[in-house]
Amino acid sequence: MKAILTIAALLFVVSAPAADGWLVKLKNSRSLHTFAADMERAQVNVKDLKLANWVKVDISDEEAQLLKQHSDVLAIEKNATLKLQTNIESYDPVIRAQAQAHIDAQRALGILSYRGEDNPEIPLTITGGSGSDPLFDKQWGMIDNDIKGAWSQSGTKGSDQIVVAVIDTGVDYTHEDLVDNMWRNVGEMGTDANGQNMATNGIDDDGNGFIDDVVGWDFGRDDNKPYDLHKTGFQLLMGGNPGHGTHVAGCVAATGDNGKGITGVAPNVKIMAMRFLTEDGQGTTEGAIGAIKYAVDNGAHILQNSWGSEGDGGDKEASQALQDAIQYSMDQGRLFVAAAGNGHQGVGYDNDTDAKPAYPASYDHDNIISVAAIDKSDALGSFSNWGRNTVDIAAPGVAVFSTVPDNVYQDTVIDIPGLITATWDGTSMAAPHVSGAAALYMSKNPNADWREVKQAILSTATPINAMSGKSVSNGKLNVRQLMQ
Ligand SMILES: [Ca+2]
Ligand SMILES: [Ca+2]
Ligand SMILES: [Ca+2]
Ligand SMILES: [Ca+2]
Structure with a gap:
């Protein structure tokens, strides 16, 4: 004492x-x-x-x-500090100086295009819509996986009973191609005894410890609106979130055949928005484990994680707290899909996570699927980590076309003529293809546990040279084969 x-x-x-x-x-x-x-x-x-x-x-x-x-x-x-696995931040002092000058000028004029704390209200009604998705042809990753063949062959485009938690920068839950596929917490829907709308009555109606949590939770700001606060243009050159979580969510489950935009791999499953990375593209271990705990306790089947501790100044130490959280997800029977990581600036192809782990993707837990990024011609993304024992499979992760906030769709994340152009590249973009595939498989096989889902995904991978000896499966995701 x-x-x-x-x-x-x-x-x-x-x-x-x-x-x-x-x-x-x-x-x-x-x-x-x-x-x-x-x-x-x-x-x-x-x-x-x-x-x-x-x-x-x-x-x-x-x-x-x-x-x-x-x-x-x-x-x-x-x-510790954790970061998203897509980074447009420039380390070139000349570009940084130019970017800062532009930002200062915009700020002085009061026209800085940055959405602040004004999180939009959460839509509570379904939008609907019909017709093919006009931008499908731009989704090379979906075409490469023959997802249309996978749907017709298996007879499913996903079940609305399957929930994927997108643990990320938040999701634009008002986006026209995502709004109808947001998970709804039924315990906070409808009207209470006083005739008040339970979604906005300021009461924790389902007693889960979170007030008015309708589509998920914001562990960055501790509020019920996990909106994807983001930056654009020059600001991104100084680091920050380009709408990362919304891009990831669209790849998993953008609404299909609604006459708008694109489709996700599993266009009928639900997206639970778990925000812990802020507009700066950073979060903490505390936020990550809060999001993992919430996702598990509130019924997510798959936890989609395109973030990590590696590269760009993030803390690189292994975390016992994070491992305990992943263990909890495994004990509760959930699949944990993780971006393999993007190496460090200048490391590129040599980033073998067997030798130099990237967390959480490289943790030992068997319920993790660690995903590397390939381009349209089956080459490993120049930034992508790999590892014979610590990376499981590759998936499309270079110039990926998907949803971003404010009803926008893009594969180019930044385009400033004469200065920089960059596409949406990252193991961040690869992992959600696998999360979508897992959700599709679980929709068809509702009794499958994470072991079966993981085994099915790895065993149906298409062998490619780029992953030979560089991953457990030696191949790339093949959704058509998975759903055979
Ligand atoms: Ca609640
Ligand atoms: Ca409520
Ligand atoms: Ca918020
Ligand atoms: Ca659509």
Whole structure:
């Protein structure tokens, strides 16, 4: 007891908290009580993450070292920074200077095209529509996978009972080609006893700990609107989110045959929007495990993850908290699809994740499918990670055409004449093809567990030279073959 009090006293006098705080794993659920009491005495904020006895504490790095000796503490780690796996940020000082000058000029004129905190309301009615998807021909990844053949042969385009959690920068849930496929939390729909709309009554009607969570949750801002706050043009050259989660969501399950835009691999399944990466394209371990926990507890079958700790300044250490969260998803029978990672600037082809892991894709959990990116001619994306044992399969991930916020569709993420043009490239774009395929397979085979789904996806891969000896399956996704 004396030792604990000493630590509490020390905590009281030491410096300001680290930016994102620290994550602490307590020895058991009982220790939360004594630990929280100690921290309260030291005037330190404690947040129960409700997963495997992890809590978050707002303390400085020096205090974290002291806390390791606390009798209730099993492990402690930094609440690390995680990033999306598509990055347009330029590291060229000349381009950065030009971009900054443009941003400053736009800001001075008050015309900075950046959607701030004005998250749109969540539409509660179905839009509908019919007719073929006019931009399908631009979706080379869908054509390469012969998804139309897969649908007709299997007799399914997905079931609305299958839910894919897009754990990302959020989703534009108002997008014309996504709005009808957003997951709806039935426990927050309809009217309550007072005749109020349960979606907007400010009450946690289903008692899941989240108020008015209709399409998912925003773990970045802790609100019920997981909207895909994004940046455009010059701002992207300084880093940030180009509408990443919306692009990923469209690839999984944009609405098919509604006379608009494109189609996802599984155009009848549902998208649960889990936002933890912000408009800066960054999030924390705390946000990621919150999103994973929510997705599992609220019925997502597949967790789609195009983010990670590798490259571009993200924290690269393995995280026990994140591994505990993935373990939870596995224990609860869910599939965890992860982008293999985009290497580091300048590393390119040599990025073997067997030698240099990229998390979460490279964690050991068997329910992970780690996905590399290939282009239209079956070559590995120049940025894509690979790994004989740690990458499972490749999928389309170069110049991918999909939905982005504000009813836009694109395969070019940035186009500033004379300065830069870039397409939507990334293992980020590859992973959702696999998530969509898994959702399609589970729609057809509702009793399949994650082992069967993973086995089916890997065993039906088409062998390609680029993945030979560089992945578990030695091949690329083949949705037509999967649904045979
Ligand atoms: Ca709720
Ligand atoms: Ca409510
Ligand atoms: Ca929000
Ligand atoms: Ca469509």
